[in-house]
Amino acid sequence: xxxxxxxxxxxxxxxxxxxxxxxxxxxxxxxxxxxxxxxxxxxxxxxxxxxxxxxxxxxxxxxxxxxxxxxxxxxxxxxxxxxxxxxxxxxxxxxxxxxxxxxxxxxxxxxxxxxxxxxxxxxxxxxxxxxxxxxxxxxxxxxxxxxxxxxxxxxxx
Amino acid sequence: xxxxxxxxxxxxxxxxxxxxxxxxxxxxxxxxxxxxxxxxxxxxxxxxxxxxxxxxxxxxxxxxxxxxxxxxxxxxxxxxxxxxxxxxxxxxxxxxxxxxxxxxxxxxxxxxxxxxxxxxxxxxxxxxxxxxxxxxxxxxxxxxxxxxxxxxxxxxxxxxxxxxxxxxxxxxxxxxxxxxxxxxxxxxxxxxxxxxxxxxxxxxxxxxxxxxxxxxxxxxxxxxxxxxxxxxxxxxxxxxxxxxxxxxxxxxxxxxxxxxxxxxxxxxxxxxxxxxxxxxxxxxxxxxxxxxxxxxxxxxxxxxxxxxxxxxxxxxxxxxxxxxxxxxxxxxxxxxxxxxxxxxxxxxxxxxxxxxxxxxxxxxxxxxxxxxxxxxxxxxxxxxxxxxxxxxxxxxxxxxxxxxxxxxxxxxxxxxxxxxxxxxxxxx
Numbered sequence: 071x072x073x074x075x076x077x078x079x080x081x082x083x084x085x086x087x088x089x090x091x092x093x094x095x096x097x098x099x100x101x102x103x104x105x106x107x108x109x110x111x112x113x114x115x116x117x118x119x120x121x122x123x124x125x126x127x128x129x130x131x132x133x134x135x136x137x138x139x140x141x142x143x144x145x146x147x148x149x150x151x152x153x154x155x156x157x158x159x160x161x162x163x164x165x166x167x168x169x170x171x172x173x174x175x176x177x178x179x180x181x182x183x184x185x186x187x188x189x190x191x192x193x194x195x196x197x198x199x200x201x202x203x204x205x206x207x208x209x210x211x212x213x214x215x216x217x218x219x220x221x222x223x224x225x226x227x
Numbered sequence: 228x229x230x231x232x233x234x235x236x237x238x239x240x241x242x243x244x245x246x247x248x249x250x251x252x253x254x255x256x257x258x259x260x261x262x263x264x265x266x267x268x269x270x271x272x273x274x275x276x277x278x279x280x281x282x283x284x285x286x287x288x289x290x291x292x293x294x295x296x297x298x299x300x301x302x303x304x305x306x307x308x309x310x311x312x313x314x315x316x317x318x319x320x321x322x323x324x325x326x327x328x329x330x331x332x333x334x335x336x337x338x339x340x341x342x343x344x345x346x347x348x349x350x351x352x353x354x355x356x357x358x359x360x361x362x363x364x365x366x367x368x369x370x371x372x373x374x375x376x377x378x379x380x381x382x383x384x385x386x387x388x389x390x391x392x393x394x395x396x397x398x399x400x401x402x403x404x405x406x407x408x409x410x411x412x413x414x415x416x417x418x419x420x421x422x423x424x425x426x427x428x429x430x431x432x433x434x435x436x437x438x439x440x441x442x443x444x445x446x447x448x449x450x451x452x453x454x455x456x457x458x459x460x461x462x463x464x465x466x467x468x469x470x471x472x473x474x475x476x477x478x479x480x481x482x483x484x485x486x487x488x489x490x491x492x493x494x495x496x497x498x499x500x501x502x503x504x505x506x507x508x509x510x511x512x513x514x515x516x517x518x519x520x521x522x523x524x525x526x527x528x529x530x531x532x533x534x535x536x537x538x539x540x541x542x543x544x545x546x547x548x549x550x551x552x553x554x555x556x557x558x559x560x561x562x563x564x565x566x567x568x569x570x571x572x573x574x575x576x577x578x579x580x581x582x583x584x585x586x587x588x589x590x591x592x593x594x595x596x597x598x599x600x601x602x603x604x605x606x607x608x609x610x611x612x613x614x615x616x617x618x619x620x621x622x623x624x625x626x627x628x629x630x631x632x633x634x635x636x637x638x639x640x641x642x643x644x645x646x647x648x649x650x651x652x653x654x655x
Binding site for chain 1: 555610613618648
């Protein structure tokens with residue numbers, strides 16, 4: 071099954087990095103922005119790579135590819151496709167840190183926990199939310215989400 | 228009429244072939260022939276099984292449901308002995324199976340060099356490729372309270388086996404004929420970092436430019452290995468991991484063409500119609516060197532299996548991305564390499580590299596296109612390089628950025644960047 075997909079419009083990105091802030095908050099235990107950044111728990115790693123140079127900037131995260139190389143190359147089955155939503159998700163319990171997914175991801179968006187020796191972060195399209203948090207909080211619609219057919223899903227309100 | 232698909236071998240190429248077939252044909256019958264006992268398992272994980280980090284029931288890379296959902300008849304403990312290409316039958320030790328379309332994905336088998344004194348009935352000598360190999364080693368070291376072991380071969384399999392043994396409190400010596408570990412994937416500088424990590428973190432002894440000339444046994448049990456240099460090591464455990472070769476036994480006496488492995492085209496077809504091969508048994512054209520090669524790695528087996536499956540079921544897909552790529556974590560040091568990493572004809576290639584804090588990055592270029600890379604220590608975003616190699620992207624405009632810490636998609640040509648970030652998913 072095809073997943074929704076995030077697309078980016080780098081011409082609209084102003085480099086505010088709110089996408090990162092909200093990604094981190096969404097994946098923190100409290101899901102509260104103040105507690106996440108000022109709290110006692112370690113701050114989670116964002117599922118986004120933010121790139122910036124001069125006037126060009128953009129956020130890039132997992133595309134939940136139809137033919138996902140990370141899935142095809144995962145040695146353990148830790149990387150899996152959610153049957154209902156088509157999302158490519160990662161089960162940390164099963165990960166042994168072989169780095170095959172890192173090697174084959176053409177966007178280079180899989181992050182590593184070098185201490186724990188596991189894949190630490192990849193975009194899950196915000197499992198608990200209707201809209202990924204980065205999409206919702208981007209002030210400039212530089213990050214959009216499209217449906218299975220590639221059509222933009224409009225934010226409410 | 229339903230198509231009868233038969234797949235010999237149930238490892239990564241075979242499993243991906245099932246998926247490929249089912250993308251195109253939901254109706255046909257699929258039969259998979261496997262010598263193994265387990266419904267599937269990930270061979271690279273056997274070192275983790277040996278150490279105890281991964282339990283036996285977690286070795287599968289597809290669940291049991293996978294076979295049910297895809298309506299696959301899985302014949303375990305069954306050995307394919309011959310192929311009758313004329314009558315389109317596979318002859319197994321349990322009977323004949325007719326096919327319309329056949330995939331040969333029998334994989335590889337360990338290569339055993341000539342060693343004086345070595346014979347099959349000597350206890351304490353093992354190979355390390357299958358789960359059963361790992362189980363034999365595991366029970367042997369537990370029963371005999373083994374504290375010291377020797378591994379012949381400093382490649383990927385030998386090193387991962389060494390790690391597994393170290394975690395079982397065994398002191399390991401690795402013996403490698405070349406001047407360095409991982410000699411087929413790394414250069415000297417890269418291999419030194421690995422060697423250092425193995426010595427310092429795992430207390431492994433690494434002996435290079437040497438090999439085992441002779442072994443001595445007592446009452447049919449291994450007791451000592453004698454190296455070409457004259458050095459002697461007392462040990463009752465020897466793992467031979469000098470390499471694998473394609474397991475082509477099943478195609479002997481058939482007209483199927485082979486060199487080292489079964490020769491396949493980019494559709495994964497052999498020279499015989501309706502007969503395909505994929506994975507460690509197949510020999511295809513390396514995209515970078517343009518030479519026919521057996522590249523026995525997971526990513527190749529997965530893709531070839533998938534492509535073969537789709538084409539067997541009427542698809543029209545090619546695989547033209549064959550070249551070496553390896554990812555391994557050694558003593559806590561992540562290592563990724565692609566393509567040509569240590570070219571001998573130096574004037575044909577340009578090499579740029581950077582080494583600091585036990586991190587190493589090397590890029591090999593030919594006419595401003597990347598043909599090989601090594602990443603050690605820091606490996607994030609290395610997949611972007613894989614794309615640059617596969618798509619033969621001209622890098623002269625951003626060559627200076629390739630080694631930088633903040634290398635990313637941003638430095639790539641805008642058109643290519645758009646293609647991979649906005650495009651319809653990712654081309655593999």
